[in-house]
Amino acid sequence: MDTSLTRQLTSRTVLRAVFERAPVSRAELARLTGISKQAMSEIVGTLEHEGWVQQSGKTQGAIGRSAMNYEPNPRKALFLGVDVGGTKVHAALADLSGSVLEESCEPTDARGGMHLVDQITRIHAELLQRSGIHAEKVKGGVVGIPGAVHPATRRLHMVPNIPGLTDIPVESLLYERLGFPVFIDNDVNLAAKGEQRLGHGKSIDNYVFIALGTGVGMGIVNEGRVVRGAHGAAGEISTLPVGADPFDSRIFKAGALESSVGSIAIKARYEGLGGEPGLTVRAIFDRASDPAASIVIDEVSRVIAAAIVAVAAVLDPQTVIFGGSVGARWELIDRVEYHLARCMPAPPACALSTLGSQAGLLGCISVALERFREILFQLPAPGFDATSASEHMRA
Template sequence: MASDASTPPVARQISLRMVMEAVLHQGPISRAQIAKMTGLSKQTTSDVVRELEERGWLRERGRTQGAIGRSALTYEINDRAAFVLGIDLGGTKIRMAIADLKGIVVQEEEVPTDHRGGVHVLDQIADLARRLAAAAEIGPKALRLGVMGTPGVVDSTDGSIQVAPNIPGVDRIDVIGGLKSRLGFDVAIENDINLHAQGEQWQGHGAATRSFVFIALGTGIGMGIIAEGKLLRGARGAAGEIAYLPVGGDPYDPRGFTLGTLETAVGSRAILQRYRGYGGTAASNVREVFAALAAGDEAAATAIDETARLIAPAIVAVNAVLDPEVVVLGGSIGVRLELFERIRHYLARCGHVTPRIEVSLLGNRAALVGAIGTALSQLHNSLFGLDVTTGGLSLPIVEGRISA
């Protein structure tokens, strides 16, 4: 950076941050424009830009075009200087994406989750990450950080997975250590629904509000809570575990102790069992139940209607406790408009205050978007003292991609 060795580390970090922020916001941009935006001296700006360019974080883009005076070099973020890994680990599938420093997704893939669970899933994640990196022609040291969303309860102090009923064995192994040893870089672990909520906060219905909840319905059911602009985790990281709400069944029935009373009543397994209980024979999974519904199958219509009737009181309970501005529904099942309309119908009948509900704008990619955004935020902050998601530098979604 500056040639003056006495420059205080804090001042150096602030200068780095200011220059990187200017280039992220306005790049391609000249040194003179950076100095004007940041208030740094021209000499300090030149020193910082030179160091960032030498270290590979910035690169020349072209020259300014003006009618008066000489043209000047412009600089932009070197998007291939570093990459992050986003992982959405689910009970039935794994979604993974690699994004560059600007947030552009360069490779993405979805595969079925190894049903054996435990270390087999860690091996699967590592193999998939290497395959994506090779396809994107990314060197082994270019991937710098990963964030993985996982179902269940994640300990906020050490990132360990405490409860994960849909993925056997991962709550009995050192997932963080296992991934680092396999991948060669740090991977932070977050509850997948929290990442859903953060993705929606940045680029969905939550972007316009400071208090909302994201309810994901798929294999199971969970909720992420954004209160006054911040993710609410709870004392043990279990805030939002609405699967265990005593709604939709008998809370004293031990059959609901593992998955939770509500999840036992409205998860994908319950929907399929309900469909078959009403005499349906045309479906072997929930997707086929919705296909049967579209074909006019009466058993499918009854099963989806009953599922909505059970979900509505849970939303009313959430609304009474948290008073969110909006309830966003997501997950592979939660985004289905057929279910959404039935839930809205029952909400109007079971409470005097009907909360506003919306279907996620990000669909089933919300957790992946949240994972990539969180990874980029942590990487930028660790490198430059710059938080790109909470410091006014949100990452907009363009055609399903995250971009700066």
């Protein structure tokens, strides 16, 4: 084997061990990889010189001896995460450790389409300017969109709340504008990933994240991996035939479940029972002691429980994590649990997201880190550098 290729493969093995075991000493790296201590000193020195690793303190060894520990340099590569919703765009720059360096939140451009692409491009430039970070440091990005992404064509579909996105190649356009690869995914899938990294999903291999708000969506984590489906539409539970007649053409686009438990439906139910017109969903829930509000919460919870029965029959999740402006209300989840106990012998646990409105953004960052690391350690040598890995993230 070519000497340079062998050296690159060896360096990659060591770097991977640093990523997985940090903080770690050179002696421990030698033990883990089977590389001699003398060769390890040279490899770690090179990785430190190239900016991949940095010293992180010492570990006390035998009496009178200590060893320097090493960890990945978090500023070697940075990433853009953007959580796009129907009402707001939440974006951040993060480093290799997942730490947010700068973030921004502003209303979504209601015109959608190319206007949204322009908005994301502008936000990225503003984040760079505020942070003082050079653009070439950013090696990849992940954008969450409330819709489905076809895994083969990478085109968006089922995007009811933002116009014009199904007509343009959003992923390719952002790559051209930003200068680094961008991966588009469903926003609820990304929220599920956020929970996996920092929330209730950290110690669970099988769970679903249900987002309830203006729309209804679900992210599926099965055996530790996000399930996206043949057309990228796995988890689009808004169309479940629960809560309304799925053959009613008036709800064809929204879906039976969403038309029954989405925020528009909640307000309509409340006003239909004689409740004060014009209230927000938040205000309705804040009036939980109001008889009309109490009835609505119970009705919506019963429909959601029926939907979870259908989900559990197919996916058998250990836990259902709730998020979104409606799903984050404990008044709702308490009633969902009550109804589940009446229609399932062993219902899954229910939990409120601990990440709140940050779940989607943190999921974007988590996926960006995962993609970069996976590709970095799969790259065929030569090309063992952050820029090469960035170029391959597009694949």
